Amino acid sequence: MDFSLPEKILQLKEEAQDWVENVLNPLSVPLEEEERVPEELVEELRNGRFRFFGLTIPKEYGGEGWTATEWFTVLEELAKAYATVRLVAHTMNGLFWRPLLYFGTEEQKQHYLPRLATGEIWSANSLTEPEAGTGKDINSKAVKNGDEYILNGHKWLITLFPGYTKLIYAFAGTEEGITSFLVDVPNKGLVLKPMEKMMGCVGPRHYNVIYRDCRVPASNVLGEKGKGLDVAFGMLHLSRVSIAFCEVGLAQRMLDLAIDYAKRRSTFGKLLAKRQAIQNNIAQMGTEIQAARLLAYEAAWKFDQGQDIVKEAAMAKLFAEQVLIRVSEMALRIHGGIGYTKAYPLERHFRDARSFHFEEGTEEIQKLLISRYFLK
Numbered sequence: 001m002d003f004s005l006p007e008k009i010l011q012l013k014e015e016a017q018d019w020v021e022n023v024l025n026p027l028s029v030p031l032e033e034e035e036r037v038p039e040e041l042v043e044e045l046r047n048g049r050f051r052f053f054g055l056t057i058p059k060e061y062g063g064e065g066w067t068a069t070e071w072f073t074v075l076e077e078l079a080k081a082y083a084t085v086r087l088v089a090h091t092m093n094g095l096f097w098r099p100l101l102y103f104g105t106e107e108q109k110q111h112y113l114p115r116l117a118t119g120e121i122w123s124a125n126s127l128t129e130p131e132a133g134t135g136k137d138i139n140s141k142a143v144k145n146g147d148e149y150i151l152n153g154h155k156w157l158i159t160l161f162p163g164y165t166k167l168i169y170a171f172a173g174t175e176e177g178i179t180s181f182l183v184d185v186p187n188k189g190l191v192l193k194p195m196e197k198m199m200g201c202v203g204p205r206h207y208n209v210i211y212r213d214c215r216v217p218a219s220n221v222l223g224e225k226g227k228g229l230d231v232a233f234g235m236l237h238l239s240r241v242s243i244a245f246c247e248v249g250l251a252q253r254m255l256d257l258a259i260d261y262a263k264r265r266s267t268f269g270k271l272l273a274k275r276q277a278i279q280n281n282i283a284q285m286g287t288e289i290q291a292a293r294l295l296a297y298e299a300a301w302k303f304d305q306g307q308d309i310v311k312e313a314a315m316a317k318l319f320a321e322q323v324l325i326r327v328s329e330m331a332l333r334i335h336g337g338i339g340y341t342k343a344y345p346l347e348r349h350f351r352d353a354r355s356f357h358f359e360e361g362t363e364e365i366q367k368l369l370i371s372r373y374f375l376k
């Protein structure tokens with residue numbers, strides 16, 4: 001067993017740290033302050049140091065073809081940036097091109113993947129509905145009409161970036177069962193309506209995606225008709241590992257902030273860092289983060305070996321989420337009252353951390369998946 005990371009990956013990790021601190025964070029301020037995605041930030045993501053939209057897309061479709069392990073090592077660092085940067089990194093590199101590769105026709109792959117790899121087009125996934133639970137019971141409908149389908153339905157809470165998102169995955173009931181569609185944006189039958197402001201992940205709003213007699217060519221069916229849930233859930237396993245790395249990265253960031261604060265703040269004549277109670281908390285946080293990181297690496301490594309990761313991905317996501325919540329709580333306490341103000345980034349990270357519960361399946365859903373393995 002070898003736990004060391006290759007030199008190349010360690011170098012990428014260091015470069016990513018520097019990129020976040022010195023380039024991405026300064027460009028990201030308008031996300032929180034003005035709820036606006038600055039063009040300079042988009043330009044840096046598209047054509048800056050990493051040209052990062054294509055990092056994981058296979059080389060034959062214009063990407064860099066990084067393995068999961070390589071990508072996640074860098075993603076852990078990007079998760080320390082503003083939440084929008086993390087969301088774009090996670091969705092565009094970890095998630096939204098994969099269904100095309102696994103389920104798309106060669107024509108669909110050639111049409112979309114090279115443009116996703118340059119960041120010319122961004123994609124979004126519209127699964128969750130207001131009147132249905134946790135993804136699976138879908139009310140949206142699609143009816144075949146000649147050589148096209150007519151979609152009707154309402155999705156919400158969808159992460160998308162108007163002006164940049166040009167492709168939306170849609171899931172709707174057809175005669176054969178739930179079917180997956182590639183919806184090009186704009187489309188006359190597609191209405192994008194911003195949702196209420198979120199608690200965290202401030203920047204662009206999340207969206208209601210309303211399909212109102214939305215016409216989609218039959219050639220834009222993705223995968224087999226009636227097998228849309230395979231497309232929807234097929235992409236979720238690796239995506240859970242991606243979320244786990246994001247959670248580890250953010251937890252590490254909050255621990256680092258807490259350590260930095262504890263080394264500077266004196267109470268009753270002594271630095272917080274010299275108090276045993278604070279040292280215990282720091283030791284606990286560091287140990288839990290490392291355990292979460294190792295679970296995530298195991299899942300990533302197994303994926304790169306071509307192994308099934310349903311259980312490992314769910315475990316990695318479940319545990320990293322629990323660790324992140326505990327760490328955010330302890331890091332806030334160490335900061336004292338000033339940590340509760342916007343004077344320190346901890347307040348923003350604390351809010352952002354709460355979004356992970358809902359991404360790629362809640363804690364309850366991960367436990368359902370894991371328990372199946374133990375009870376079968």
Ligand SMILES: Cc1cc2nc3c(=O)[nH]c(=O)nc-3n(C[C@H](O)[C@H](O)[C@H](O)COP(=O)(O)OP(=O)(O)OC[C@H]3O[C@@H](n4cnc5c(N)ncnc54)[C@H](O)[C@@H]3O)c2cc1C
Binds near residue numbers: 129158206360365
């Ligand atoms: C920041 C953010 C970004 C998002 N981006 C997207 C996106 O891009 N695309 C998209 O489609 N969705 C997106 N979502 C929505 C997200 O996927 C859902 O919120 C999540 O899947 C939970 O579904 P729900 O909100 O319908 O909760 P519900 O299904 O109503 O569940 C409510 C609670 O009950 C629990 N529960 C539900 N069913 C069971 C069960 N069978 N057993 C035990 N407990 C259960 C859940 O775990 C949850 O805690 C996003 C959400 C957030 C917060």
